[in-house]
Amino acid sequence: SRPEKQQKAFEPVQPLAERLRPKAVDQLFGQESALGDVLRQALVDDRLPSMVLWGPPGCGKTSFASCVASSTKRLFRSLSAAKAGVSELREELSRATNARRLQGKGTILFVDELHRWSKSQQDAVL
Numbered sequence: 001s002r003p004e005k006q007q008k009a010f011e012p013v014q015p016l017a018e019r020l021r022p023k024a025v026d027q028l029f030g031q032e033s034a035l036g037d038v039l040r041q042a043l044v045d046d047r048l049p050s051m052v053l054w055g056p057p058g059c060g061k062t063s064f065a066s067c068v069a070s071s072t073k074r075l076f077r078s079l080s081a082a083k084a085g086v087s088e089l090r091e092e093l094s095r096a097t098n099a100r101r102l103q104g105k106g107t108i109l110f111v112d113e114l115h116r117w118s119k120s121q122q123d124a125v126l
Contacts, residue, residue: 074106082113
């Protein structure tokens with residue numbers, strides 16, 4: 001029993017916001033209008049369109065994207081434009097291509113803080 005306690009002592013602690021983040025679409029509150037009939041059906045069919053989530057900091061964009069992704073059979077990858085550049089974006093796109101080819105799984109790529117990139121960097125997303 002003692003080695004188990006020691007192992008737990010060294011596990012990384014997630015920030016409180018991450019621990020409290022909803023994990024499934026049915027745990028989202030206040031997003032009923034964003035989860036309209038069309039998006040709900042897209043989740044059921046696992047045929048999500050490209051989306052742009054816009055709103056003030058802390059309104060739940062990241063949580064919304066993560067919950068939507070958990071409702072599909074796709075992989076979820078996240079990238080912060082404040083910390084990464086186009087080379088990291090291309091690396092994520094390459095991973096997504098490989099996941100599709102090798103595992104038959106699609107990928108949802110969430111790019112946070114996209115407005116921090118220049119127009120030419122943002123064009124790489126298109």
